[in-house]
Amino acid sequence: MTHDPANQRLAHEAHSHPHAPLTTASATVDGGDPGLSKKGLSAGSVGLIGAIVIGISCIAPAYTLTGALGPTVAEVGTQLPAIFLLGFIPMLLVAFGYRELNSAMPDSGTSFTWATRAFGPWVGWMAGWGLIAATVVVLSNLAGIAVEFFYLALAQAFNNPDIANLVGNPFVNVATCLVFILGATFISYRDMQTTQKLQYWLVGFQLLVMIGFGVAAFWHVANGTAFDPTQIELSWFNPLEVGSFSAIVAGLSVSLFVFWGWDVTLTMNEETKGSNSTPGRAATLTVTIVVAIYLFVAMGALAFAGTGTAGVGLGNPAIQENAFFYLAGPILGPLAILMSIAVLSSSAASLQSTFVSPARTLLAMGHYGALPQKFSKVSPRFFTPGYATVVSAIVAAVFYTVMRFVSEDVLWDTITTLGMMICFYYGLTAFACVWYFRKTWFRSGRNLFFRLIAPFVGGAILAVLFFTTLIDSMDPAYGSGSNIGGVGLVFILGVVILLAGVVVMIWQRVKRPEFFRSEHLARGVADRDS
Amino acid sequence: MTANTEPTYRIVVGYTADDSGADALALGARIAGATEASLEVVMVLPIEARGGVVPRDPGHERRVKEQAQAWLAEASAGLGRDVEQALHIRYADSFAEGLVAAAHEFGARLVVVGPARGGLFGRTRIGSVASELLHSADVPVALAPVGARKLPVAAGLTRVTAAVGGTPGIVLEASVALARRAHAPLRLLSLVPIDLPAGVDTGLVNLTSTVAAEQALEGARRELPAGVEASAVVATGQTIEESVGALDWEPGELVLVGSSRLAAPSRLFLGGTATKMLRELPVPLIVVPRAAQTS
Numbered sequence: 001m002t003h004d005p006a007n008q009r010l011a012h013e014a015h016s017h018p019h020a021p022l023t024t025a026s027a028t029v030d031g032g033d034p035g036l037s038k039k040g041l042s043a044g045s046v047g048l049i050g051a052i053v054i055g056i057s058c059i060a061p062a063y064t065l066t067g068a069l070g071p072t073v074a075e076v077g078t079q080l081p082a083i084f085l086l087g088f089i090p091m092l093l094v095a096f097g098y099r100e101l102n103s104a105m106p107d108s109g110t111s112f113t114w115a116t117r118a119f120g121p122w123v124g125w126m127a128g129w130g131l132i133a134a135t136v137v138v139l140s141n142l143a144g145i146a147v148e149f150f151y152l153a154l155a156q157a158f159n160n161p162d163i164a165n166l167v168g169n170p171f172v173n174v175a176t177c178l179v180f181i182l183g184a185t186f187i188s189y190r191d192m193q194t195t196q197k198l199q200y201w202l203v204g205f206q207l208l209v210m211i212g213f214g215v216a217a218f219w220h221v222a223n224g225t226a227f228d229p230t231q232i233e234l235s236w237f238n239p240l241e242v243g244s245f246s247a248i249v250a251g252l253s254v255s256l257f258v259f260w261g262w263d264v265t266l267t268m269n270e271e272t273k274g275s276n277s278t279p280g281r282a283a284t285l286t287v288t289i290v291v292a293i294y295l296f297v298a299m300g301a302l303a304f305a306g307t308g309t310a311g312v313g314l315g316n317p318a319i320q321e322n323a324f325f326y327l328a329g330p331i332l333g334p335l336a337i338l339m340s341i342a343v344l345s346s347s348a349a350s351l352q353s354t355f356v357s358p359a360r361t362l363l364a365m366g367h368y369g370a371l372p373q374k375f376s377k378v379s380p381r382f383f384t385p386g387y388a389t390v391v392s393a394i395v396a397a398v399f400y401t402v403m404r405f406v407s408e409d410v411l412w413d414t415i416t417t418l419g420m421m422i423c424f425y426y427g428l429t430a431f432a433c434v435w436y437f438r439k440t441w442f443r444s445g446r447n448l449f450f451r452l453i454a455p456f457v458g459g460a461i462l463a464v465l466f467f468t469t470l471i472d473s474m475d476p477a478y479g480s481g482s483n484i485g486g487v488g489l490v491f492i493l494g495v496v497i498l499l500a501g502v503v504v505m506i507w508q509r510v511k512r513p514e515f516f517r518s519e520h521l522a523r524g525v526a527d528r529d530s
Numbered sequence: 531m532t533a534n535t536e537p538t539y540r541i542v543v544g545y546t547a548d549d550s551g552a553d554a555l556a557l558g559a560r561i562a563g564a565t566e567a568s569l570e571v572v573m574v575l576p577i578e579a580r581g582g583v584v585p586r587d588p589g590h591e592r593r594v595k596e597q598a599q600a601w602l603a604e605a606s607a608g609l610g611r612d613v614e615q616a617l618h619i620r621y622a623d624s625f626a627e628g629l630v631a632a633a634h635e636f637g638a639r640l641v642v643v644g645p646a647r648g649g650l651f652g653r654t655r656i657g658s659v660a661s662e663l664l665h666s667a668d669v670p671v672a673l674a675p676v677g678a679r680k681l682p683v684a685a686g687l688t689r690v691t692a693a694v695g696g697t698p699g700i701v702l703e704a705s706v707a708l709a710r711r712a713h714a715p716l717r718l719l720s721l722v723p724i725d726l727p728a729g730v731d732t733g734l735v736n737l738t739s740t741v742a743a744e745q746a747l748e749g750a751r752r753e754l755p756a757g758v759e760a761s762a763v764v765a766t767g768q769t770i771e772e773s774v775g776a777l778d779w780e781p782g783e784l785v786l787v788g789s790s791r792l793a794a795p796s797r798l799f800l801g802g803t804a805t806k807m808l809r810e811l812p813v814p815l816i817v818v819p820r821a822a823q824t825s
Binding site: 022023050053054057058106107108109110113191193194195196197198199200264265349352353356360363364367378380381382383 | 546590592618619
């Protein structure tokens with residue numbers, strides 16, 4: 001266990017002020033205490049299957065694919081598989097750096113804490129802001145997708161297509177979405193956990209439905225009943241066939257989102273004893289499963305629907321922001337409701353795991369004095385970051401509501417914006433890794449790769465993606481084509497989110513100068529090997 | 531139960547850093563003070579990896595643990611030096627489970643928990659924690675009423691009331707032991723009259739119930755160890771609520787009842803009775819399970 005100064009200070013207080021000794025029996029934090037810890041130990045370590053299940057839950061393939069399929073096809077056409085494979089590279093490289101930082105400085109503030117340690121308070125603050133913005137944006141997108149599939153599932157269950165049309169009513173849509181966000185907040189605030197057993201079933205179901213979807217799509221193609229049978233070609237795997245650099249970047253920016261969350265499998269077992277190989281194997285297996293599913297389903301969808309702009313063609317802007325919503329019926333027929341349930345359960349799990357992230361980062365920022373003290377409050381009954389959770393929920397709800405009325409293609413625009421935010425804070429995190437470990441780069445070949453080359457290349461790719469997306473998205477025709485006064489909505493969103501961060505940061509600098517003088521969280525550099 | 535010869539009489543307090551926890555801590559401290567017991571203040575934190583969706587985050591776990599340490603330190607500082615105490619952090623799937631495990635670990639004779647939120651002042655409201663505890667604990671569980679924190683430790687234990695039914699055994703034993711340790715007077719309370727099934731002729735009820743009540747008290751008296759004095763009172767009234775309200779209660783009093791789960795099949799009344807009693811009872815209640823009859 002790492003002892004940071006705050007920890008020692010608190011531990012010291014705990015031993016000096018009270019009139020009593022303090023004991024802690026815990027396998028979850030301290031490792032084996034004799035006596036009580038047997039239960040804690042078994043419950044504290046996640047096995048290989050458990051790790052894969054959590055990894056897949058966090059990626060939520062059914063949800064991400066329905067959201068990302070259309071926007072990616074819009075940019076790169078049939079080269080979708082190529083872009084999905086390509087998009088994995090920067091995520092993998094950055095995840096290596098993420099793992100290095102996590103084992104050196106395990107902290108719930110993650111990117112915020114690490115970037116502050118490497119680059120000081122200003123950069124660290126913005127990295128934290130980027131992480132929070134990205135998760136809040138994805139929360140609103142998740143809830144939005146869940147709303148659409150909720151009404152679709154109802155329509156399928158009652159055999160009444162009119163119910164699915166309710167989605168188009170912004171008031172019904174927003175109201176339902178707010179109810180979902182409220183529910184997720186409640187679950188998160190009270191720390192209600194889905195049991196591992198139930199989650200095994202849900203993830204298994206999700207994967208089965210996706211496979212069934214792919215098989216059914218190819219079956220239609222073989223039977224000649226496909227909407228627009230399209231021959232699979234090797235060129236689908238060649239990103240150079242996309243044509244323009246801008247299109248590749250735009251596609252990549254979206255595809256980052258489909259792998260986002262995967263890195264948890266790399267880091268979640270770091271502190272569990274005797275499992276040196278489990279995290280690596282879990283991460284490898286998770287990503288293999290997910291990539292295989294993505295490619296299979298994406299190819300199935302392309303082969304079935306083609307990239308035409310009419311009907312359920314994946315080139316049709318009307319269906320692009322939620323592909324499965326429109327494709328499930330034609331491909332799965334009477335079983336389409338299974339896809340709705342898969343996406344709903346996938347969104348629910350993702351909503352649950354995603355909610356934790358901004359709340360814990362806000363908690364850490366409050367703890368180190370980068371935000372008001374209130375954010376560092378832990379609920380005395382549920383031990384969750386109560387205040388931070390509620391604030392994240394409110395911001396996500398407001399963001400979704402505003403977007404629903406401002407944008408014609410909320411889901412699409414939020415995903416593109418999300419891609420930009422991921423580039424921003426993952427990029428900063430990658431560079432933080434490179435810089436924090438600068439004294440240890442050449443100590444070993446392992447260090448050279450994991451602390452310099454991988455995170456630097458990953459960070460550089462994300463930086464290029466970030467700036468290219470920022471510039472390209474000014475074009476009103478970018479992405480979904482949403483714009484305000486002739487300027488692309490995604491550009492406006494990105495700039496507004498980041499500038500708002502700068503404004504809040506300066507305000508906090510005035511209110512809480514200690515953090516910005518590095519009094520609570522000092523810059524540092526690793527000089528040990530691990 | 532020969533509590534007097536025990537080396538240390540330990541009381542586990544299930545602490546949370548809110549009003550409910552403060553009520554539990556105050557009651558625990560008051561009982562500990564009066565019985566010269568040592569207080570084991572326990573905070574139960576959730577096991578992070580119990581779910582299948584949210585990945586573990588050791589950094590966050592550490593932060594929560596630091597917070598819990600700070601809370602315990604604060605609580606301990608508020609207790610003063612007069613009560614012998616130890617502070618503990620334990621991990622469990624649920625608060626109740628953690629408390630039962632802690633009671634076993636320390637060999638505690640009593641677990642104290644606070645009321646659920648939303649209870650009326652002075653009354654106990656059984657929350658999910660208390661009800662889970664009552665179904666799983668094999669040690670007596672004390673339920674602190676809302677506002678127990680307002681009563682100072684110095685108020686002590688002024689009287690122990692044993693609510694006895696047909697088979698006073700365990701409740702009586704526990705009450706005698708507690709009263710003896712606290713040097714507090716013992717009172718026997720018979721709830722028998724209210725136990726008869728509804729619809730029975732009122733005259734008959736009055737006749738049989740009075741007899742039954744006297745019999746119960748008589749039986750209880752016979753079981754008292756030699757030299758132990760006890761006053762006795764019969765609860766009368768149409769409903770439990772009415773009769774509990776009609777009795778006199780001292781602020782520093784404690785009531786002991788038997789747990790329903792472990793009562794004999796024909797003596798199931800205490801479950802419903804105890805629950806109804808709680809709604810009106812202005813003093814803390816200790817529920818004694820049969821399994822508590824150790825040594």
